[in-house]
Amino acid sequence: MSTRLALFFFPALLLSQTQTLKVTLLGTAGPSLAFDRAEAGTLVQAGGETLLFDCGRGVPERLNQIGAGAVSKIFLTHLHSDHTQGLPILWMGQWNGRGSNPFSVWGPGTGPDQPAGVAELGSMLSAAYATNTHIRRDLVEKWNAAAIVFEAHVVSEGVVYQSNGVTVTAFLVAHDPVAPAFGYRIDYAGHSVAISGDTRPSDNLVKFSQGVEVLVHEVFNAAVGSTSATAAYHSVPEQAAGIFTRVAPKLAVYSHLAPAAFDPTARTRAAGYNGALLVASDLTTISIGGKVSVASCDASVTPAISAVTNASYGQTLAAGGTLVVWGSGFSAGGGNDLQFRKGGLTATTQGPAITVGETSGGYFWDLSATQMNAALPASIAAGQWTVTARNACGVASSAFDIAVQ
Numbered sequence: 001m002s003t004r005l006a007l008f009f010f011p012a013l014l015l016s017q018t019q020t021l022k023v024t025l026l027g028t029a030g031p032s033l034a035f036d037r038a039e040a041g042t043l044v045q046a047g048g049e050t051l052l053f054d055c056g057r058g059v060p061e062r063l064n065q066i067g068a069g070a071v072s073k074i075f076l077t078h079l080h081s082d083h084t085q086g087l088p089i090l091w092m093g094q095w096n097g098r099g100s101n102p103f104s105v106w107g108p109g110t111g112p113d114q115p116a117g118v119a120e121l122g123s124m125l126s127a128a129y130a131t132n133t134h135i136r137r138d139l140v141e142k143w144n145a146a147a148i149v150f151e152a153h154v155v156s157e158g159v160v161y162q163s164n165g166v167t168v169t170a171f172l173v174a175h176d177p178v179a180p181a182f183g184y185r186i187d188y189a190g191h192s193v194a195i196s197g198d199t200r201p202s203d204n205l206v207k208f209s210q211g212v213e214v215l216v217h218e219v220f221n222a223a224v225g226s227t228s229a230t231a232a233y234h235s236v237p238e239q240a241a242g243i244f245t246r247v248a249p250k251l252a253v254y255s256h257l258a259p260a261a262f263d264p265t266a267r268t269r270a271a272g273y274n275g276a277l278l279v280a281s282d283l284t285t286i287s288i289g290g291k292v293s294v295a296s297c298d299a300s301v302t303p304a305i306s307a308v309t310n311a312s313y314g315q316t317l318a319a320g321g322t323l324v325v326w327g328s329g330f331s332a333g334g335g336n337d338l339q340f341r342k343g344g345l346t347a348t349t350q351g352p353a354i355t356v357g358e359t360s361g362g363y364f365w366d367l368s369a370t371q372m373n374a375a376l377p378a379s380i381a382a383g384q385w386t387v388t389a390r391n392a393c394g395v396a397s398s399a400f401d402i403a404v405q
């Protein structure tokens with residue numbers, strides 16, 4: 001390859017790595033108290049934006065599990081409890097993480113059978129938590145007043161948010177008598193995902209989802225032609241299959257499984273959808289960049305490091321040498337990484353994280369649940385360090401102390 005070609009390709013490679021739309025299925029159940037599936041919640045990260053779509057029971061805990069940091073922008077598809085009841089936990093629980101950013105929530109307004117829209121939800125939650133807010137804001141902790149403001153944005157169909165190259169478009173879906181109810185499409189750098197919210201088969205969803213690479217759709221376990229009133233405002237697998245066929249995304253994803261424990265795959269295939277199909281589990285991560293790639297993890301497993309040796313399995317760890325990190329719960333299909341922080345566990349301050357993984361360059365091998373091998377980059381000089389192992393879904397181990405010589 002000539003120098004000129006190399007110069008041409010290098011920025012293209014950088015672009016493909018950075019201009020990625022990352023979708024994390026935080027909660028994948030409809031109404032449910034199941035421990036293995038949280039209720040509705042999907043995180044979209046792109047261009048430095050971190051946007052949460054719905055916040056059911058368990059979603060704030062899943063956010064914390066992957067170290068996503070504070071979220072201050074939330075988009076509600078509709079106001080059923082399985083999409084909203086994690087809100088006060090996120091709102092109060094991340095108060096200090098938001099700096100002075102308000103808790104901004106986009107969602108539907110009122111309707112004929114919808115006495116409270118997102119503005120009423122915000123004002124009534126604010127009233128319900130007035131004691132907590134007053135004491136922590138004004139009397140004891142003196143936490144930031146701006147960060148506890150519940151800022152409601154009533155959405156209507158069309159573009160509802162644009163920042164850093166990320167565009168969020170709301171579209172009406174068919175979940176009446178819950179109305180208005182919305183799905184959302186997110187576009188960034190030529191990449192796109194649509195999230196159905198709760199809906200029976202919706203022509204409007206098909207229209208707004210044209211050309212999306214990933215479609216996340218709800219599914220409800222009832223027989224075709226069921227007369228159940230609940231089934232009537234959801235989509236059974238055969239109906240979702242029809243929507244997937246019409247939209248033809250690169251990847252069709254089921255989330256919001258209702259009830260939580262059922263697999264709609266066989267019925268979707270029998271109904272004729274033959275494109276790529278994924279039944280999401282909690283923490284399933286989809287990266288939409290040059291291609292669409294998926295990582296799935298057992299959300300109940302936290303990685304752990306038990307020992308760190310050199311490549312000869314000895315104790316001496318040399319700068320520039322290769323480390324072998326031993327433990328459990330690593331993603332056996334790859335996609336893990338290691339984070340090094342200067343200082344060691346007993347230091348009063350630790351340096352910023354240096355991440356070593358498949359995309360950081362240099363030797364890295366992680367195709368086992370119990371072992372990772374990594375060449376130490378030059379930035380990790382002799383001294384005390386901690387190392388943390390993260391699996392392919394971003395769940396981190398406790399920090400482990402090492403001495404580099």
Ligand SMILES: [Zn+2]
Binds near residue numbers: 198
């Ligand atoms: Zn729901």
Ligand SMILES: [Zn+2]
Binds near residue numbers: 078080178
């Ligand atoms: Zn619903």
